[in-house]
Amino acid sequence: MAFFIEKMGWCLMNVNKINKLFPPATIGVIGGGQLGRMFVFEAKRMGYHVIVLDPKPNSPAGQVADEQIVAGFDDISAYFELAKKTDVITFEFEHINAKILESLENSGYRVVPSSRTLGVIQNKFNQKTMLKRIGVNVPEFSEVNNLDELTNLFQYLDQKAILKSSFNGYDGKGNIVIKSKIELEPAYQMFSGEEVFIEELIDFTKEVSIVVVKNDTEVSFYPVVENVHQNSILIKTLVPARLTDDVLKKIHDTSLMIVEELDDYGVFCIEFFVDNDSEIIVNEIAPRPHNSGHYTIEGCITSQYEQLVRIVCGMPLGSTHLRQPCAMYNILGNEESKGKYSVSGLDSLFSIKDCHCHIYGKPDTNNLKKIGHITILGETVEEAEDKGRIALNSIRLKGE
């Protein structure tokens, strides 16, 4: 049960309190990527200790944390070691072991968000099934068990579909767009042995997302943002999204419904398609800070990363207010910079007013691998977008 208290804030009647943790308490983070790194920066700023678990030594988050446990995401003893050394555990990546997280909870360790939430979300098919059950608009989708089924469903979806793996997808890896019959068999074979489902290909006019933060007493929304993808990889985010009040209201209502159904605490990002008729369709939910929320570091009063620190430590939420319109551009590896690389051009970038650069400390790159991002504030979103384009062009990655 919730009641409206201010423009974007609801007061919740939930009484399942999160224990308050004060510095120098220790937070455990599963996953050592860039999202974890930005979380660690915020936690360290506030005086907390952080231990990261990731299989790659010296991971982007591990470099800036107090300690990294180098172990795989299925290593039970490593999860328990992390739990024993920390006061609360969170994650920055959903492709980890939800069953082990559940055993941690059963042994009395605190995990935020819970293993239950992760379990529902990390299986894209189950996630969509849950969304459909609660009445949220999602693309038509259906499980696929063999090539005949795939062929029939493709026909039913007017020969425009996307085949998705239920587990482990990110940056479009795990998705194959199919637009003709001859692509069916090779696409199906690419996923041999994996759980897959087919989904209607949405003809959208915009992709947008919203970060929602929720603790035991409040829920708040960040601004809705516009996302531009190429090859299924996020290229840029523009803030705030240029949408009508009617569409914004539908997004807020749907997002509130989703986080109330999840009935958990954390930072959640919900991705939407907006179609020609201004209908909104949910693509997916992430139960953690999101690439499309990087802009909150410089663009908002409280970043999505600080919010997660506050939430896991039982503190009140910070303001999600947008200071100024902004644009975020991802810095991606390219064909020439494969392997070890260096970054130049920061001097030109920093000559652009209100331009901020983040480089994640990844030792090597690959074509289209995310190695950093730029956030630019502007008087208008169009100005921020233009300045950001110039800033991105000034960055050069050189392979060694």
Ligand SMILES: Nc1ncnc2c1ncn2[C@@H]1O[C@H](COP(=O)(O)OP(=O)(O)OP(=O)(O)O)[C@@H](O)[C@H]1O
């Ligand atoms: N049903 C669909 N119709 C049209 N485009 C789609 C559909 N599903 C996915 N896409 C496109 O592919 C992109 C990536 O898809 P999705 O979000 O499912 O994958 P992901 O690997 O989890 O991506 P990410 O890690 O970037 O969130 C979407 O942002 C969208 O541009």
Ligand SMILES: [Mg+2]
């Ligand atoms: Mg996505």
